[in-house]
Amino acid sequence: MxxxxxxxxxxxxxxxxxxxxxxxTDIERDDLVYSVNEWDNYAVEEAIRIRxxxxxxxxxxxxxxxxxxxxxxxxxxxxxxxxVLLSDEVFNSSDGRGxxxxxxxxxxxGKYDLILTGAQADDGAGQVGGMLAAMLNRPYAxxxxxxxxxxxxxxxxxxxxxxxxxxxxxxNLPCVLxxxxxxxxxxxxxxxGIRRTASVEIxxxxxxxxxxxxxxxxxxxxxxxxxxxxxPDPGEGAEMLEGSADEIIxxxxxxxxxxxxxx
Amino acid sequence: xxxxxxAYIVHKExxxxxxxxxxxxxxxxIDPDAAITAIVAGTGIDLNVVCNEIASSYQEVWKIDNEAxxxxxxxxxxxxxxxxxxxxxxxxxxxxxxxxxxxxGLSIKLDAAYLPDAVDIDGVDDNRLKAVRQEYSGQVSTHVxxxxxxxxxxxxxxxxxxxxxxxxPGGQVVDKTAQALEVGFPATGRRFIEVIEAEVxxxxxxxxxxxxxxxxxxxxxxxxxxxxxxxRAMGGDVACSRPVVxxxxxxxSRQVGTSGKTVKPKVYMALGISGSFQHQGGIKGAPxxxxxxxxxxxxxxxxxxVGVVADILDFVPELTNKINGSRSRLET
Ligand SMILES: Cc1cc2nc3c(=O)[nH]c(=O)nc-3n(C[C@H](O)[C@H](O)[C@H](O)COP(=O)(O)OP(=O)(O)OC[C@H]3O[C@@H](n4cnc5c(N)ncnc54)[C@H](O)[C@@H]3O)c2cc1C
Ligand SMILES: Nc1ncnc2c1ncn2[C@@H]1O[C@H](COP(=O)(O)O)[C@@H](O)[C@H]1O
Numbered sequence: 001m002x003x004x005x006x007x008x009x010x011x012x013x014x015x016x017x018x019x020x021x022x023x024x025t026d027i028e029r030d031d032l033v034y035s036v037n038e039w040d041n042y043a044v045e046e047a048i049r050i051r052x053x054x055x056x057x058x059x060x061x062x063x064x065x066x067x068x069x070x071x072x073x074x075x076x077x078x079x080x081x082x083x084v085l086l087s088d089e090v091f092n093s094s095d096g097r098g099x100x101x102x103x104x105x106x107x108x109x110g111k112y113d114l115i116l117t118g119a120q121a122d123d124g125a126g127q128v129g130g131m132l133a134a135m136l137n138r139p140y141a142x143x144x145x146x147x148x149x150x151x152x153x154x155x156x157x158x159x160x161x162x163x164x165x166x167x168x169x170x171x172n173l174p175c176v177l178x179x180x181x182x183x184x185x186x187x188x189x190x191x192x193g194i195r196r197t198a199s200v201e202i203x204x205x206x207x208x209x210x211x212x213x214x215x216x217x218x219x220x221x222x223x224x225x226x227x228x229x230x231x232p233d234p235g236e237g238a239e240m241l242e243g244s245a246d247e248i249i250x251x252x253x254x255x256x257x258x259x260x261x262x263x
Numbered sequence: 264x265x266x267x268x269x270a271y272i273v274h275k276e277x278x279x280x281x282x283x284x285x286x287x288x289x290x291x292x293i294d295p296d297a298a299i300t301a302i303v304a305g306t307g308i309d310l311n312v313v314c315n316e317i318a319s320s321y322q323e324v325w326k327i328d329n330e331a332x333x334x335x336x337x338x339x340x341x342x343x344x345x346x347x348x349x350x351x352x353x354x355x356x357x358x359x360x361x362x363x364x365x366x367x368g369l370s371i372k373l374d375a376a377y378l379p380d381a382v383d384i385d386g387v388d389d390n391r392l393k394a395v396r397q398e399y400s401g402q403v404s405t406h407v408x409x410x411x412x413x414x415x416x417x418x419x420x421x422x423x424x425x426x427x428x429x430x431x432p433g434g435q436v437v438d439k440t441a442q443a444l445e446v447g448f449p450a451t452g453r454r455f456i457e458v459i460e461a462e463v464x465x466x467x468x469x470x471x472x473x474x475x476x477x478x479x480x481x482x483x484x485x486x487x488x489x490x491x492x493x494x495r496a497m498g499g500d501v502a503c504s505r506p507v508v509x510x511x512x513x514x515x516s517r518q519v520g521t522s523g524k525t526v527k528p529k530v531y532m533a534l535g536i537s538g539s540f541q542h543q544g545g546i547k548g549a550p551x552x553x554x555x556x557x558x559x560x561x562x563x564x565x566x567x568x569v570g571v572v573a574d575i576l577d578f579v580p581e582l583t584n585k586i587n588g589s590r591s592r593l594e595t
Binding site: 122160172185 | 361364366367368369370377378379393400408409410451454455461473510515523530532551553560564566567568569573577582585589
């Protein structure tokens with residue numbers, strides 16, 4: 001099976017506090033630790049497992065700047081066979097639809113049976129997978145948490161729905177799926193693995209290579225634009241307990257007892 | 264002024280989802296005078312009951328009735344919506360597991376803008392819709408503008424808009440089945456098999472009065488001990504956020520949230536949990552909430568009653584000790 005996985009570079013939110021820069025035009029990026037978007041890591045792991053079961057190859061693709069090469073290498077160290085970087089100045093500030101059009105152009109150069117994306121990325125949109133499927137006229141299923149290959153024409157997947165219930169469906173290949181966390185346990189990638197892929201040549205394609213006009217992508221092709229970043233008015237918020245640890249604990253126990261929080 | 268505004272109604276067993284009424288509020292934020300049309304797909308009595316329920320909140324209700332819609336498939340609904348929606352219209356959809364399946368592709372098929380997961384809307388100015396979104400699981404917010412001149416698909420975060428049940432005098436139910444199915448039932452590349460219900464675990468956290476809930480901030484499986492100790496001291500049960508289940512540190516039946524359990528305890532301790540809307544969506548009944556987190560800007564502090572900025576690995580064992588200590592003093 002030929003599998004393509006779309007991956008994105010994202011700040012690791014469990015490692016970082018996200019702050020806004022002084023004029024609210026962006027988040028403070030100086031000290032951020034970047035990695036591959038959490039959901040995409042599950043998608044790559046799933047692709048590798050499918051390939052190991054039924055054969056074929058796994059390609060990872062990302063739209064980003066030069067530094068995005070890092071996540072491509074990381075996922076290749078995990079076990080992906082090929083990596084592609086789609087990078088061009090005119091891609092900057094693309095909205096979800098723009099990103100999907102760029103990836104679509106790359107997909108049409110190959111012949112993929114299965115295309116995986118993460119369920120969502122750092123901006124929480126969850127849009128690129130569903131858009132890609134619609135652009136390619138292929139069936140789509142989102143939030144996939146289990147997957148079984150039936151034959152080379154169809155697979156069976158479980159979509160996670162409200163309450164943690166699973167919606168089981170059969171879906172024809174080629175198709176597009178968005179992968180939800182928990183579908184597997186992504187393998188650990190050590191420094192040595194990353195070193196192994198450090199010298200692999202990663203092809204970079206721009207708008208011209210992909211046959212994309214600059215008006216269809218980037219800022220000019222975007223219908224949705226971000227104006228600013230801000231921290232919403234916290235409203236009342238929580239009563240923050242302050243003082244020494246002992247004082248805080250004493251006060252907290254008092255509050256909990258008043259609320260029958262300690263039986 | 265915006266074009267015609269539609270809302271796609273999610274329903275189950277003859278009851279409209281809460282979002283049906285939240286979307287009324289969202290639509291009024293787009294345009295206070297907008298005529299809002301609800302679209303409901305389904306079949307039989309359940310469908311009619313839902314249509315009647317929401318007819319009092321919407322000016323018009325379009326229904327699509329077919330047996331094969333008794334369990335709606337997003338791929339089918341997408342095609343039906345493309346067939347009946349007028350050009351340039353705006354459609355609002357809940358940003359839930361169904362909406363996430365349906366909406367992005369719908370925007371492509373309608374050649375309309377897609378605005379995902381809005382939490383607030385600031386109105387429309389010259390075909391530019393201004394809205395608020397959240398990024399980095401709610402740590403920061405952004406204002407976005409969306410060009411709606413060619414129509415738009417907008418998904419709204421469940422719970423973000425305050426439901427409106429104001430009465431529209433005599434909302435009409437219009438049967439759109441014939442128009443939607445004129446060229447036949449949509450063929451799709453996917454077939455629904457069954458729904459597998461979530462497993463039942465050893466403890467039923469939906470019945471617990473005191474929940475000590477732990478998130479990714481616990482850092483390691485071995486550290487869970489301190490959470491069990493606190494729960495024991497308080498007389499409560501241990502619950503968790505999703506990453507703890509994904510890592511297989513606790514069973515799925517202990518997960519709180521939209522894709523886990525809906526709980527309604529009296530007291531909820533959130534330890535090392537950031538407070539994403541999917542997590543908070545599972546906490547009902549306004550419990551007394553205590554958040555302990557080392558990041559003072561964690562969104563959970565906006566939802567909690569009491570907050571402590573601390574490292575749970577240090578703070579929780581001390582808290583447990585003091586609770587146990589004060590109890591043994593009482594008992595002796
Ligand atoms: C469709 C869908 C459904 C979902 N359903 C659910 C659901 O049902 N339930 C759910 O929980 N999530 C759900 N999620 C995931 C959700 O979006 C968040 O990713 C998740 O809730 C984050 O969990 P967390 O707060 O534990 O982790 P994080 O967001 O990583 O937060 C960890 C927090 O711990 C703090 N911390 C770290 N170390 C320490 C320390 N030593 N001491 C104190 N604090 C510390 C950090 O400051 C941070 O605030 C869903 C997502 C999707 C897309
Ligand atoms: N710049 C990008 N390059 C490659 N894939 C992307 C990019 N942005 C988003 N994706 C894919 O689309 C998924 C959903 O992201 P989003 O729609 O931005 O929430 C991600 O998990 C990725 O798989």
